[in-house]
Amino acid sequence: MEIAVNGFNREAARIETEYGIAIYPERVGNMHTDLARYIEVAIGIVARKLPVAVYGADSRRWTGPQSPRQVFALYEAAGDNTADYLTQMALNTERIKAKKDDLDRSLKQKCLRPKTKTGEPCQMRPLYQAGVGHQEGFGCWRHATDKEKLELEKSRISIEVKTGCPGCKAGPGEACLIPTEDGLTPAQAGLTMVDGEWPRVRVLGGVEIHVPRIELIHPRVLEPAE
Numbered sequence: 001m002e003i004a005v006n007g008f009n010r011e012a013a014r015i016e017t018e019y020g021i022a023i024y025p026e027r028v029g030n031m032h033t034d035l036a037r038y039i040e041v042a043i044g045i046v047a048r049k050l051p052v053a054v055y056g057a058d059s060r061r062w063t064g065p066q067s068p069r070q071v072f073a074l075y076e077a078a079g080d081n082t083a084d085y086l087t088q089m090a091l092n093t094e095r096i097k098a099k100k101d102d103l104d105r106s107l108k109q110k111c112l113r114p115k116t117k118t119g120e121p122c123q124m125r126p127l128y129q130a131g132v133g134h135q136e137g138f139g140c141w142r143h144a145t146d147k148e149k150l151e152l153e154k155s156r157i158s159i160e161v162k163t164g165c166p167g168c169k170a171g172p173g174e175a176c177l178i179p180t181e182d183g184l185t186p187a188q189a190g191l192t193m194v195d196g197e198w199p200r201v202r203v204l205g206g207v208e209i210h211v212p213r214i215e216l217i218h219p220r221v222l223e224p225a226e
């Protein structure tokens, strides 16, 4: 396939619309055979619906049009993923949005148990429950009963016993290693990305634990936003 430098911008726009491949207009000036080859290869990968990787070079879910070289790199890194480029692009965008919506929703929940003095519904965030998150109407640290707190602690210990943590180096039976030192990147602190993001931390039964570890035992079903 030959792409003339003349009309390159129009052609680039067409390729982006049709194949979701981003070719930057500033490349017009130094358009050379190498880039043309990559464009051709990238279009082939998309058009033939070949599988590509879920995560980009930075280990995060990639979104939006990628450059021809990135398309090729994603193809080379496909591993056992079966989704093709445009499908995976849509899946990644959906997944990131679903996770964000789920987190936003979870953080907005309120305890709503009556305050001791006024009887008004408590506006604090409910305690985190494994597999549930912060559920409206469940007690906050002040209003949850001792029995409820004990249940939460038991649920955490049960998770800790059953599995190690994919986000930190804690083995089965060990508590999560939560970095406390300032100035370290998560990677320097020994953390590993799980599903394209650094592991989030929640207090479960009075002790911090990484969310991906909880989710190994209690998988989250993400509901679409209303």
Ligand SMILES: [Zn+2]
Binding pocket: 111, 112, 113, 122, 123, 124, 139, 140, 141, 142, 143, 144
């Ligand atoms: Zn409360």
Ligand SMILES: [Zn+2]
Binding pocket: 165, 166, 167, 168, 169, 170, 176, 177, 209, 210, 213
């Ligand atoms: Zn952990």
